[in-house]
Amino acid sequence: VNLDPREPPLVKPKMPYIWHLVGMITESTSYYDRMSKMYPPPIFTMPIFNSKTYIIQAPALVQSAFRNKNLSFEPFMAEFAQRMLGVSNKTMAPSLTPATETRPSFMDEAHKVIHESLNGPPLQKMNTDMLNTLSVSFNELGDSFQPESLFLWLRTMMTMATADTLFGTHNPLKDEPSPSDALWDFEAKIIYLIVNPFAKYFLPNAYNGRAALQSALSKFYVAKHDSDPDVGTIMKAHAKSLRSYGMPDSDIGKIELSILQVSTTNAIPTTFWHLMFVLSDPALTELIREELLTVITINHKGVKRGVNFDISKFASHCPLFVSSYGENIRLSNSAIGSRRVIQDTTITDGKPTYLLRKGANIQMPTSVAHYNTEIWAEKDSDRTQKKAYFPFGGGKHLCPGRNFAFAEILGTVAIMVLGFEVRGVDGEVLKVPVMGRSGVGEGIAKPGEDGVKMSAVLKRRKGWEGVTWGFAVVDKE
Ligand code: HEM
Structure with missing residues (x-):
């Protein structure tokens, strides 16, 4: 050169x-x-x-x-x-529409739409929808629960809660036999799908997982379910934009897989690492529990107790919890x-x-x-x-999902730390599994084999048995 x-x-x-x-x-x-x-x-x-x-x-x-x-x-x-x-080029064409004298390029319009949908009231709705969907899974757990793999259990639960938040009642993933695995099989091989023209033969799980998800999403858009009232603003607004630039519904389904992918790929492994960093340090766990007591309200419903976290107070009331999150995304992030x-x-x-x-x-x-x-x-x-x-890039493209990530990650870790004693199967404090590096094209490192295999026992904490967890998100301070 x-x-x-x-x-x-x-x-x-x-x-x-x-x-x-x-x-x-x-x-x-x-x-x-x-x-x-x-x-x-x-x-x-x-x-x-x-x-x-x-x-x-x-x-x-x-x-x-x-x-x-x-x-x-x-x-x-x-x-x-x-x-x-x-x-194909034909499917991509509307999303490559350049600017005219009267209209911005599709990319510029989509950029604006996405950034607006992840701020203000739409963001607050997304935070509450996501965390209250997740709470249902925690509330259904008995006094003690042992997932075979802590990481995979968390991953499936958060993937489905994210998809429910984005797509609402007609979440197209619900009709798939193992939707979370299909998404993560695809996600794990993205870089190879990109470079290998014979992926269909060499990477059947990733290739078929992607095809199944895209077909389910296309049905969702052909049925115009994106106009349902409980669909996330980001999905409604982005699909509206794609349609207005001439994209047919079946192609919208293929393209929107990318929003599901960006919404899950980094946030879910980050939640796992944050949980591990906190749980592996019992003194830190105790201090964070004390901080969390300042952001909850307890409602007595007969013999049952409902506990609500106020996410908007995390930043002002939980300095240690928030700074441990900041340190986590420094260490687990090796994006390029x-x-x-x-x-x-x-x-x-x-x-x-x-x-x-x-x-x-x-x-x-x-x-x-x-x-x-x-x-x-x-x-x-x-x-x-x-x-x-x-960790979230910078300039015009600074990650628009960072505030949603903050709420969902801290909210999930908060329930697990305040509501449960999470230990190894041997009753010992859990150790942080080896954190490798992310692959090219990935942001956050995924746990390796030891991390994926790690089981754990979740026991409701003394004094917090029978609690129904929830989130009432007020304005971010
Ligand atoms: C811990 C979690 C997350 C991390 C570490 C992360 C990181 C990043 C990074 C590094 C970029 C590229 C920025 C640049 O090059 O300047 C990015 C872009 C993006 N992220 Fe995130 N992200 C996370 C969560 C999310 C979530 C939950 C969503 C959606 C709800 C999301 C949506 C996006 C979108 C749409 C872009 C492209 C933005 C644009 O082109 O303007 N991210 N993210």
């Missing part, structure tokens, strides 16, 4: 063309950590085939990239979504932020300035900043840490 001297320095691969690509595929996101030790920050150029990818490692430069309007996420979203969903240079541009961290050439790709490995021990040593200033912390 040709490099202007003002561009970031080139890191030549040991073997031309594919060396870096092989590294990414075989070592997943750990490859970037290894590279960062050999080529310390701030930024370098990695040649892949005949193209250039700039790897931005210095947190200040990452923040500069997030703010730069010439670095776009949209080409990736379009390419990634089409291959992930396995849809992506952007494409759509116009020659420069970025700077205040010292040198780097030229970025039109057409090149950008990758920003979260783990390089999130695991930088110099930055995260206690002595380091808050300002530096703030720059080095981007």
Whole structure:
């Protein structure tokens, strides 16, 4: 590749063309950590085939990239979504509609619609719907319960509660034989579905799981169930937008699988890690229980007691609980932020300035900043840490689901910590399973085999037996 001297320095691969690509595929996101030790920050150029990818490692430069309007996420979203969903150019066409004099591009309109649907009253409804659906599952548990796999039990319960929240009474997943497995079989292999044109033969579970989900979702949209009153605003508004740009109902079903996927893929593993971090530290568990006592109201209904959490108070009343969540998403997140240079541009961290050439790709490995021990040593200033912390990306595409994730994750962990004693099958305190790295294209690491196999015993806590749990979400403070 040709490099202007003002561009970031080139890191030549040991073997031309594919060396870096092989590294990414075989070592997943750990490859970037290894590279960062050999080529310390701030930024370098990695040649892949005949193209250039700039790897931005210095947190200040990452923040500069997030703010730069010439670095776009949209080409990736379009390419990634089409291959992930396995849809034709014809199906994708309406969602690629460019702007006209009278109307924004579909992508810009969808961006606005999604961000609006995940804020204010629609967000509060989503938080309450999700957590009250989950509460039903907890309320149905007896005095003691032992899931074969704590992770898989939590995953299934949260997947179905998310789908109920998004799709309402006619949640299309309900008609599938094992909908949560179909979704996660698909999710686990997304990167391979993207790169492997023969996925149908090599990855039958992922391929067939995706097809079954898309067919169920298409029936939902053909029957116009998205106009039902209990459907989440995000699904209603996004489908309305797709229709207005000319997409037929059956194709809407295929595309909307992506919203179900983004709503579950990171939030559910994050809940598991947060639960594990808290439960593995009995002193922390006790302190968090004390904090949680300040955000509940107890109603006596005859002999039964109803306990409601007020989610809007978590931020102000539960500093330890909230900061443990913040630390959890720092450690469990090894997402790679992506952007494409759509116009020659420069970025700077205040010292040198780097030229970025039109057409090149950008990758920003979260783990390089999130695991930088110099930055995260206690002595380091808050300002530096703030720059080095981007679990939800940044700029225009800063994750719009972060407030929903905050509510659902803390709400789920809150019930389990306050309402239950959760121990290992041997009665001992649970240990955090080995946390690997997420694969390329994933955000949050999933537990490995030991974590998936881990069973647990949930016993209702003394004094909290027979409680009916619920959530009354008031305004976020
Ligand atoms: C702990 C949970 C979550 C994490 C760590 C996370 C992380 C991220 C990240 C890193 C991005 C890319 C941002 C960028 O490149 O600047 C993103 C985008 C996005 N996320 Fe999340 N996310 C989470 C939960 C959710 C949930 C629950 C939803 C939906 C309800 C959601 C919906 C989205 C959407 C729609 C985008 C694309 C935004 C856009 O293009 O403007 N996320 N998320």
